[in-house]
Ligand SMILES: Nc1ncnc2c1ncn2[C@@H]1O[C@H](COP(=O)(O)OP(=O)(O)O)[C@@H](O)[C@H]1O
């Protein structure tokens with residue numbers, strides 16, 4: 304059973320197999336009332352399947368799906384009071400925008416005038432006032448997306464389920480709608496489960512993120528926790544860029560672990576840690592590219608510049624250190640202060656502040 | 668123009684382009700079809716129309732006594748035999764269309780929405796009648812329904828019969844349904860399979876049960892396909908010739924058989940032509956009315972938007 308009083312969705316050891324394909328594997332998670340919760344992971348990792356099990360379109364082959372402590376097996380989609388926005392929106396092309404948005408209310412038997420009032424209100428909420436009589440086929444992608452959202456919100460669902468709602472839109476629109484979606488969600492206060500493979504979207508909007516990999520739970524936490532303390536190589540890699548180093552702990556005292564890198568430089572890194580680590584333990588360390596700087600002094604690592612890409616605010620360097628490629632984002636301000644010009648083929652010293660080093664997966 | 672796999676060298680290419688862009692070339696493209704229709708549809712029909720206004724058929728009975736008259740039309744409306752056979756044909760066509768639709772819709776729905784493994788095989792089976800000669804098939808039916816046929820043979824086992832099955836109206840309708848079923852199946856299936864399944868899921872998500880989802884989402888979007896199928900089957904069975912000729916006999920012949928016998932047996936080309944013109948005008952009027960109500964778009968594979 305759920306452990307917190309304000310849990311609205313509880314998945315307990317949920318598994319889903321399609322034939323011999325395991326789409327979701329032994330997944331347990333509690334989703335809290337009112338939160339913006341993201342299911343994040345690469346394509347094919349089981350996000351849509353998880354969402355569809357909550358909506359009632361798929362039945363779990365093992366485990367239990369509960370909404371408000373009620374076990375959902377055998378409860379049809381139309382009795383679950385969830386509002387879902389499908390990936391392709393699934394608007395009804397033969398109905399007007401108003402009829403689309405009012406559809407759920409019609410099914411609930413809400414009288415016509417009351418329905419029209421609610422439709423008007425909901426279209427205003429999503430910034431599409433007065434579009435009731437248009438056909439959805441006449442709308443732009445961004446407008447269709449918001450009609451789909453309005454349709455899901457009009458029934459005042461206890462759960463809003465969004466399956467990659469922004470992925471069919473172009474980059475600029477996606478950024479705009481990201482903020483709008485978040486604003487609407489906060490205004491309505493509805494618990495939202497958001498499926499995406501875009502880590503930036505998940506980071507920007509979510510209260511908590513569940514990272515899935517191959518149908519399994521990889522990590523659950525706030526965006527900050529996940530970014531700063533990835534529990535696995537997979538998470539570190541998937542969330543933003545990463546420089547991952549394998550090494551062995553040689554010493555641990557006063558909150559600092561010395562880690563000798565496997566890459567054969569004989570180099571050791573000092574990694575801050577709150578836990579005691581026993582000597583000889585294998586660990587993976589992550590240093591985010593944006594924390595790496597170039598220096599005129601002796602750096603932590605030294606290597607040859609293989610490529611450089613101008614990114615505007617910074618320049619991305621790919622540096623070969625004894626056969627391992629390391630990414631470094633050098634800010635434009637910093638480049639001005641350097642004596643060398645960071646051209647391809649030259650040697651560069653790289654450094655970072657001690658707290659830029661994080662042991663991946665913690666030490667538990 | 669289709670995509671070329673290899674581009675011709677520059678000079679030739681520009682000639683080809685100029686040629687294919689010219690109005691003259693466009694005309695060449697559609698000219699054969701226009702010619703074909705003109706020669707084999709418009710011209711013969713003009714001849715039939717003109718016959719219907721003469722006392723005797725000029726091309727057959729000679730131009731000598733050719734007198735313009737409306738008598739042929741008067742004959743049609745004063746002798747009840749023509750009106751009654753036209754009415755019978757209309758009833759047969761309507762019943763055939765309704766039965767075909769009732770048979771086809773569930774099957775098309777099933778094929779469009781379930782992940783049956785042998786979907787294409789099933790579709791092929793439904794369309795198979797297209798490929799078999801209609802005369803051969805219909806003669807085979809006579810073996811089933813004839814006096815010594817399979818039906819009466821089986822009835823004999825249970826001590827019933829023999830009954831007159833062949834040359835009755837139900838047999839004509841059964842035959843027509845069989846022959847024209849693919850013309851209903853294809854458009855209905857096509858309109859159903861164009862419906863995005865997530866629309867139906869979305870309706871359920873918003874509180875619709877299966878029946879409501881069908882009535883609100885699936886049925887309305889299949890209307891263009893149903894309209895096209897209904898129209899095709901109705902027109903084809905209203906003017907059917909082979910099936911009533913072979914299965915209906917003299918008592919249950921239809922309007923096309925009547926027209927043919929007036930041309931060939933009675934040598935009455937003038938009156939036969941008048942009946943043909945009236946029949947054609949009636950069909951066109953019905954199509955027009957139907958189109959006003961339902962819309963023809965579905966027939967040309969228009970989307971469901
Ligand atoms: N209806 C289905 N039949 C068979 N396999 C499926 C079905 N739906 C999903 N899968 C498989 O389950 C896995 C997870 O799919 P999905 O949940 O759609 O992933 P995601 O949404 O994360 O991209 C994939 O390997 C996919 O091929």
Ligand SMILES: [Mg+2]
Pocket residue numbers: 347350351352
């Ligand atoms: Mg998906």
